[in-house]
Amino acid sequence: MILEAMRLLIIEDDSDSAAYLVKAFREEGHVADHAADGLNGYAMAEGGGYDVLVVDRMLPRMDGLSLIRSLREQNDTTPVLILSALGQVDDRVKGLRAGGDDYLPKPYAFSELLARVEVLSRRRAAAASAEPTLYRVADLELDRLARRVTRGAEEIALQPREFRLLEYLMRNAGQVVTRTMLLENVWDYHFDPQTNVIDVHISRLRSKIDKGQAMPLLQTVRGAGYALRAEQR
């Protein structure tokens, strides 16, 4: 599955990291614009028709949280990802309270940012239509209402947590999801569990859905996370 190109606005005052982000997003085939301060960013975001805004928390002329609040007051629902050097629990809560949709503390890996921005953009597109009750990737099916998972003709028994993990992966099928995203969305934990506990859960799930299959669906994306997809990359 090829993602459509996204239109992104990066509001970040540090010109080095902004230039890096713009370049990196463009290399991924997306359109990325840059605003260097809060007021400019607000003006550009208002009429820009962007898919996702990437907003630094500390900005000259208008700080990131005020910018998001102002946009939300204008009923602008463009997904916003907040970047913050402060990077701790309380900042995340404040950022989300102000109307941000996701939060990423610096320093971050670009792969993490890319994965999150893609999910935000997709979620927005999907929000227009009702959430499907049946997810399907190749011959893997997940029925959300019946809470049933089948691969081909075979039914797969999953623990509740494994079901939620697979549900999240299938909702974002074709996209890279990072370990942190899984931890946040499947477990609702916003802390760093030191060891890669997620890997173990993934390998358990993998053994249930991919074992003995010609085409493994749950793939590891080196240096980024995981993706559930039919085609190999």
Add this chain to the structure above:
Amino acid sequence: MALASAPAPASTRSRLFRSTAFRLTLLYMGVFAVFATAALGYVAWNARRLIEAQIRQTIDAEITGLAEQFRQGGIRRLVLSIEQRARGPGASLYLLMTPFGERLAGNVEQVPPGLLDQGGENEIPFARSGEDYQGARPTIAIVRVYMLPAGFRLLVGRDASERDRMREVVRRAGGIALAVVLTLGILGGFVIARRILKRVDAMSATTLSIMESDLKSRLPVAGNGDELDRLAINLNTMLDRIAVLMGGLRQVSDNIAHDLKTPLTRLRNRADEALRPNAGPEDMRRALEGVTDDADNLIRVFNALLMIARLEAGQARETMAPFDASALASGVAELYEALAEEAGAELSCEIEAGVSLLGSRELIGQALSNMLDNALKYGQPADGSPARVTLSLHRSLDEVIFAVADRGIGIPQEQRAKAVERFGRLDASRSKPGFGLGLSLCNAVARIHGGRLELQDNAPGLKVFLAVPGGADRAG
């Protein structure tokens, strides 16, 4: 030479004058002088009143007696009586006048004109017979004029110099006493100020030497338990605390330098590998992936350090809210169960249901995850059998207690404090991956919740308690 040597004593003297002890002495002396003068004045005034009352009483008695004489024996007897009385030693003053202003009897030569025309009491300068009342220092007398029948006038008075002498005595005694007291007081003030100043100077000198990096020296304590001693003791305690903190800080930076050098060196070596001339694309890729992993680990360490620092600075309190501690504990246990199973370890739970807690769910979750991570990493029993880790949650009267116990080799009593320090890795654990931040992060989490982290012997193994205030009585 005079110029060169002058400033030092001058400054010492001015410092003495400026010292609090000396100023207090001066102030005290001033207040004392005012009150002493007032008290003395009051005494003198009362004494004077007493003396005047006595004089008046005497005059009244004389007049009564003389009037009686007059009534019984007429003017002749009165004259006789006056002349007799006037001759006695320490006699009162008498003057008897006819209605026509002629002197009949008495020992007073002259009185101010017109005095006799008005009755009542007066204070007048006077002269005894043969003296001039307008002399250099006329004597003052209290007199009373009594109108006798038939226009005779009788003046009886008494010398009031006794009263004035008393006043003089009081004034002189008061002056001398005050002068002595003030002199001694100021001298005493000097001595006390100098003594205190000496001790304060000693304290200042020590403080200066401490500021010049000799953190080991301590303020002198005289041992008499006065205010200066208490101040010195408190400052010394503070210095001890600072020394401990400084030591901790130094150790942390040593440890940071030491423990971060290893992964940084590894990272560098991997980069070198990628740069080797004969490295193929696949080698480069592998090396770069390794570099990324190493960098991620370093970032993780710095995040943990930052988090500890922020917790110790008391931040993140505002995110505290009630949450279901039982659900969190079983959730974290479930998260680690898979890992434990993979590692061949056994993770069991004893979680009291329905325990809610006011705090930060994320931070407690982080702490629990660190505790479990540690137990799974280091809780391997000595005999090589599979690790057995228990996560428990109990509610006591006023605390919610999370505990993670393992059956490993444990931590000896004397090393437990070190295990909680930042980068406080015990030698036994150096061979395993990790940075020694886990327990100190738990400790910071416990502290920000007003709770505590405790390490106990699980015989064998280690039991880590995270106790947070909010027990049965607060549950709801």
